[in-house]
């Protein structure tokens with residue numbers, strides 16, 4: 001029998017979450033972000049659940065090709081844009097739209113004006129502004145010239161009206177007014193520069209959930225599509241459903257006496273006589289090795305604490321004295337019973353990282 005670990009991927013949860021997000025901003029265009037193979041869920045596995053999105057966004061050209069092969073015929077946006085003329089040709093062939101975020105990308109694009117003029121697919125260009133995140137985008141001094149250049153290029157090449165875009169640094173903040181760079185400030189910087197006939201594309205998941213008034217005409221939810229949280233509240237508070245459940249089984253039970261230890265480095269010591277459950281899941285499956293003792297694990301309906309270091313293929317939990325759990329008992333590492341955000345916060349990270357880190361050796365099944 002193969003190891004019992006499995007990731008269950010639920011396209012219906014994806015669909016449900018997209019509907020939830022669309023209801024929050026009924027007039028916005030909802031572009032679901034599916035970079036990193038759909039945040040680790042697998043594009044092919046979640047594909048049926050994406051149907052209600054108005055468009056999709058990612059970075060990887062080969063994945064854009066996969067979406068087209070799967071039958072996606074609505075827009076696809078390349079979030080980091082095209083870096084050379086070969087990228088542009090591929091993006092055109094795949095019917096993609098793309099971001100232009102710096103002078104180099106703009107120069108490459110301008111050099112291909114003749115090609116754009118005759119292109120069958122007319123891409124919408126998303127001009128990205130740096131409004132305070134200081135990651136990608138034209139800064140406020142460069143913006144007016146870049147906007148003019150893109151406007152002119154789009155007009156000459158017969159492309160649709162461009163879109164002005166930026167990315168929030170703190171839309172997930174508990175106190176939206178008091179972060180170093182607030183969503184309101186970023187929104188105002190963008191709106192101040194935006195030509196009236198261009199649309200504004202700002203909101204990530206956190207903005208849609210916390211401050212939709214600054215999310216713009218086109219929104220780009222990622223993590224919320226997969227049912228994990230990005231803000232001060234739990235995903236369930238926002239009515240989101242987990243799209244991934246990482247499950248396994250107890251494969252052995254050890255009785256330990258008070259004072260005995262479990263695992264490498266003997267990090268965990270029994271404070272009383274108890275039973276240790278050994279679970280078929282380790283860091284080679286993508287469970288974080290730095291998970292501390294006490295990190296919750298769902299075992300047959302009950303949360304029990306991690307006890308001892310996570311090893312490559314296994315982990316150990318304290319089932320408690322008198323536990324009747326036996327090998328074969330169902331375990332959920334995260335998912336519908338145990339939010340991935342709870343594991344992430346115990347481990348000092350975010351759900352995004354855990355979802356993306358499930359390793360290829362974990363078999364994935366469709367379902368919940």
Ligand SMILES: *Cc1c(COP(=O)(O)O)cnc(C)c1O
Pocket residue numbers: 033035079167203204205206220221222223224230
């Ligand atoms: C990843 C990404 C998003 C989605 O962010 P979430 O926090 O997952 O909603 C939106 N916009 C850009 C540019 C991104 O890179």
